[in-house]
Amino acid sequence: MKKILLAFFGVFLLLILSGLALPFLFKDKIVALIDREIQKSVNAQVIYDLDKISLSFFREFPNISASAQDFKIVGYAPFEGDTLVSLNEIQVDFNLRSVLFDDYPTLTGIHLNGGSLYVKVLQDGQANYDIAISETQEVESTQDSNLKIAANLIEIQDLNLVYDDRSLDYFMALGGIQAKGSGEFTSSVFTLPIEMDATIANITYEGVNYLTDKLFRGETLMQVDIDQMKFELTEGDFQINDFLFDLGGSIAMPAEDIEFDLVFSGKDNSFKSLLSLVPGIYTESFSSLESSGTMDFNGFVKGIYSEEKFPSFDVSLAVKDGMFQYPDLPRPVKNVNLAFQAKNETAQLDNTSIRISTFNLDFGSNPISGNFFLQDLISYTMEGALNGKLNLEELTTIFPIEGLSLKGNLAVNAFAKGRYDSVAQIIPAIEAKLLLTDGYAKSADYPAPIEQMNVNASIQNPSGKMSDFLIDLSQFGFTLEEEKISGKLKIKDFDQLIWDGAISGAVDLKKLLTIFPMEDMNLEGRIQADLETKGSYAAVEAKKYNQLETRGTMAVDQFKYTSTDVPQGVEITEARATFNPERIELTEFDSKLGQSVVQANGTLSNYMNYLLTPDGILRGQLNVKSPRFNANEWMTESASTEPTESLSVIELPKNVDFTLSAAATEVLYEKLTLNEIGGTMTLRDGLLTFSNASMKTLGGTIGLNGSYDPRDLTNPKFDFDLNILDLSIAESFKAFNTVKAFAPVAQNLTGRFNTSLNVSGILGQDMMPVLSSLDAKGLLRVAETALRDSKVLEGITSLTRLKDANTLQLKNISIPITIENGVMDVRPFDVKLWDYQANIQGSAGFDGSMNYLINMQVPAGKFGAQANSLLATISGNAVNESTLIPIALNLSGTYNSPKIALAGGNSMETLLSNALKARVAGETQSLQNQATEQFNAVQDSLKQELKLKAEVIQDSVKNELQKQVNVGKEKAVDEAKKLLKGFLPKVKETTKPDTVKVNN
Known part of the structure; x- marks a missing residue:
């Protein structure tokens, strides 16, 4: 007996040790198989960590399980920014016998544990889940798939799902999915038991929301026929919250159509x-x-x-x-x-x-x-x-309305019968009345109630004709702390749309917000209005605006507004406006935007046409002044606890014709302080133009005329004429990115410059100029400047060994420049360098590259001993120390890492020898011409390369702006992500062309 027990425990121990050892023995084989199969079958970036892959003999015995943590799948364009799959853990099961004895292991089960799935279908039908390698690609592959599939188990735990189908305008977000299915998946016909639990966060179809925040549970037995693509529910118990129902029948997709035969009924x-x-x-x-x-x-x-x-x-x-x-x-x-x-x-x-x-x-x-x-x-x-009829006080004894007391009586009596036809202008006959009397509302957060709320409204249309339609709001109003608001409105004849209304009274916004609080917002101030309006839509269509009688006054006092979106706050100390049929006149406007004081006055005209017709144009003129305006306060996160959104392209309305005259003593904008700002801006047809704008900054003056054109949001343009006087060269380098890119030498220059420059291009989504798109033309003038501590000067000195080349004084320089597609072309201009006559030409690219040719005439004696020894070897009086030696220098690379060489690649000794001999022979001019021709050939090639690079960058910018235009759809996905905790963690790894990315 003892021997039997020992043998039994020996076999048991052997099995345990084998179970522990097998995963280590076959890990490399299984991991290599998984990696190879992914590369052969998936056209996407698959991210996982080899160190987080583990194998187990006991999880799904008698199968062997391989699991990977932090598993992600990220698609390629146009879905490179979308994470299709992000799993805390994925587990796949293999048949143990196939691992031990077969050439190719057999997959038997799949388990998804925690994480998220984001399915996205574009309007053109492209789907981010379509990542399987196509048949064409499979044919081209030299290897066939080595994986056998006999899966009979799929298990999902705590998975979040967003399905965003823009081709169908269908959106679904599910959270916390628990699901399990088992069956002979590899057969063409099989039975599949399914169990599933989830939270329905949102289901929306064609803009209509059908379900929000509902618990779902389902259990069914599904008969699957893969050949016929038919799915039959033979048994089923389903539940949404506490609502139970059964669902039976079939769904078939033999072709593109879908065949339904479903029956459902409540079970409770x-x-x-x-x-x-x-x-x-x-x-x-x-x-x-x-x-x-x-x-x-x-x-x-x-x-x-x-x-x-x-x-x-x-x-x-x-x-x-x-x-x-x-x-x-x-x-x-x-x-x-x-x-x-x-x-x-x-x-x-x-x-x-x-x-x-x-x-x-x-x-x-x-x-x-x-x-x-x-x-x-x-x-x-x-x-x-x-x-x-409703007694509002009694209503609070039926529904829990915490912290709010209600009183009053509400009565509704409505009847409608007939046909609706918008083309024939027929509507049902209607008789409806709504009456609220002695309304009362009191919040626990505010001691005073809203009282005497009264509404008397009726809708009548006895014939069903548009001309007989009448809406009569004969009375509405309320009282808050003895301040009363009352009004009336009557609309009749929907063919003519004739209205007659009035509103009068005052309201304290702080009191109102205390009674009806709004989240993340503070509001206070007093609004007083006394307005009457009457007219007809027929008068609007006929443009007889003098028949639109809108008259009265409106006043705002001690208005204050802050919110999470506007943490800086807006204060209006006092504002007064008067209304008449022709225009609205803003007589006073004294405000504080953040810490910036702003005062304004002006007029609005054609406002009724603007409000009542889709193509009505609002016209106006506004005069604004400020002693000090801090624009940075409205461009950064400032006092906000969370960073604000980055700048984006500003869309301008096309039905506004507005002129703004602005004057400010001081404006802070990024690192610049702008003084004595003045000018006029005109918004018309969606185009903003600037005229006679001027400002003082960087010790000089900038005059500006031009336009900002965002009518095509994917290609917003600007076009400005700049007139710059006495601007500091060094300070301009610090302040302007364009100077840093095209004239980096400015960081080592002293003095000031003047220029008249026309510059145009496109703007990126951050509202900054795209350097590769810039076009400009103008003349740069510098009265006097000095260049010191420059690597360019160091390079020239090291190469030429000129004695006085470490510093450079320049006077009365005029440089003609043009920029095209982000390449600045400097046409040849004459200048004195170290008292030597010189001619400079070349270019600078938006990427910081440069390519210049400097032709100089240098006296031979300036080259020191190396020239004197050469002079001694030349007989006759044709040359001496005053003989001018032509030097052609090529400047390339970047300003901070310049490459300086002699044109033609000769050494200084060879150049001096050839030049002195050429002097004797009279051939010096041909040497410089030859250097210029060689330089121009290289220059043309470099410009073409930069042009191609600029086109690629501009296309990329336009694609990003196109994404921004479609941002409305993305917001729905973002809201769903907020509902689903931990949804779609960001992928830090950069998408690369490799199919599989392994962190080892």
């Missing part, structure tokens, strides 16, 4: 389960909500979905004798009855009918009832009614 006839779908009700206290009543839900969807067809359907919902009551509140909502049906018996969605034959409920002792019928989506024949 409880009214409370339906309440769980109502936003705001399904909270932690939902389980304690008292409820009764029955609910019945059923329907079907059957038919083909395609571009031409829509499946028929019939969806019904019925509620009988529903009641619910919040715990600790005395009154219930009771007698809830609803009968709803949406039906379409054809293959055309336009034939859908909607019927709400029964709708009624009692808010305590206040009944509300109604009905609605819509025949189809073609004629829009409809009939409906809504009637009810």
Whole structure:
């Protein structure tokens, strides 16, 4: 017996040791296989760390498991900025026998643990999940796939999913997905049990939000036919919050069309389960909500979905004798009855009918009832009614409204019947009334209530004709701490759109915001208005604006506003405006924008046309002045706790014709201090022009005329004429990026310069000029300057060994310059360098490169002993120490790392010898001509290279701006990411052309 036990424990120990050893023995084989298969099958960047790959014999025994942590997949263009997959851990299971004995291991299971999946489909149908290597690429590959797939298990834990399909205008965000499926996936027909839990953060289709913040749970048995692409649900239990339903039938996709044959019905006839779908009700206290009543839900969807067809359907919902009551509140909502049906018996969605034959409920002792019928989506024949009364004070005993007291009576009585046809200008006959009397609202955060809230409104149209339509808001108003606001408005004849209204009174914004607080915003001040308006849209269309009688006054006092978006704050000490039919006149405006005092006055005209017609143009003139304006305060994160968004291209309205005259004593802009600013800006047709603008800065004056043109947001342009007087050369280098790029020598120059320059180009998304796009033409004038501590001078001295080349004094220089596609071309100009006659030409690129040719005439004696020894060898009196020696120098590289060489590549000794001999022979001119020809040939080649580089950069800038134009869609994704905690961590690694990136 003892021997048997020893043998048993020996075998058991051997199995344990084998299980521990196997992962180490086969890790390299399995990792190499995974790496090879990814490269063969995935056209994307796959990122993982070899040190975070582990193998286990026990996780999925008798299979062997390989797991990798921090696993990511990032797509290539146009999805290079999107992380398709970001997993905390991915595990794949292999058949143990295949690992031990077969040439090619067999994959049996996949596990995704924690992380996120972001699926994105562009409007043209391109999808970021389409990363499988195409058949063409597979044919070109010299190796076939070595992986056998016999997977029978897929398991998902804590996965977040965003599906953003812009081709269908469909958006879905799911969080915390738990799912499991098992079956013979490798068979063409198999049964797949599925279990899934998730949070539905958002489901939106064509701009309509259908579900938000709902819990989903599902369990079903799916029959899968891969050859027919048919998926049949034989059994199914599903749940959204507490709403349970079953779903059966099939979905098939044999071709491009989708065939539906689905039947669904509610499984719990409880009214409370339906309440769980109502936003705001399904909270932690939902389980304690008292409820009764029955609910019945059923329907079907059957038919083909395609571009031409829509499946028929019939969806019904019925509620009988529903009641619910919040715990600790005395009154219930009771007698809830609803009968709803949406039906379409054809293959055309336009034939859908909607019927709400029964709708009624009692808010305590206040009944509300109604009905609605819509025949189809073609004629829009409809009939409906809504009637009810609400005691607002009683309402607070039904719904929990913490910190707010309400009083008053609200009555609604509405009826409509007829057909809606916008082309024929027919609408249903309507009779509707809304009456609020003795309204009262008091917040626990503010001692004084809003009182005497009264609204009396009616809508009438007995015939269904647009001309008989009448909206009569005969009374509205309220009182807050003895300050009263009241008004009226009547709109009749929707053909002519005739209105007559008035508003009068004052409101304290701080008091109002205390009663109705708004998050992340502070607001105070007093607004007083006394306005009357009457007119008609027919007068607007006829441009008879004198028939639009809008008159009155408006005043703002001690207004203060701050928010998370505007932490600097806006204060308006006093503002006064008067209104008449022709214009609005701003007579006073004394404000403080952040720490900057701003005063203004001016007029607006044609404002009624602007407000009432889509193509109306607002015209105006504004005069603004400020003693000191700090623009930096509005460009940085300033006092904000979070960094503000970077600058972006500013879009200008095309229906505004506005002239702004500005004057400021001092303006702080980035590192510049601008003084005595003045000028005029005109905004017209989406184009902003500057005229007679001037400012003092850097010890000189800048005059400006030009334009900013963002009408094409992907290619915003600017075009300015600059007139610069007495600007400091060195300070200009510090302040302007263009000077740093094209004239880096300015950092070592003293003195001042003048120029008249026309400059144009495109702007990047940060509103800064794109250097590669710059075009300019002008003349640079310098009266006197000195160059010291320059690596260029050091290089010239080292090469030529001229005695006085360490410093350079320049006077009365005029340099003609042109810039085209980011390349500055300096045409030949004469100058004296160290009292030697010289001629300079060349170019500088936007990338900091330079290429210059300097032709100088230097007396032979200036070269010292090396020239004297050569002079002694030449007989006769043709040459002496005063003989001028032509030198041609090439300057290339960059200013801080210059490359200086003699044209032709000769040494100084050879150059002096040839030049002195040429003097005797009279051939010196040909030496300089030859150097110039060689330089021009190289120059043309360099310019072409820079031009091609500039085109690439400009295309990249335009692509980035195009992305910015589509930023609205991206915001929806960002909001979903906020809802899903930890969603889509940023990938720090740069996308490279390698398919697989392994951190080892």
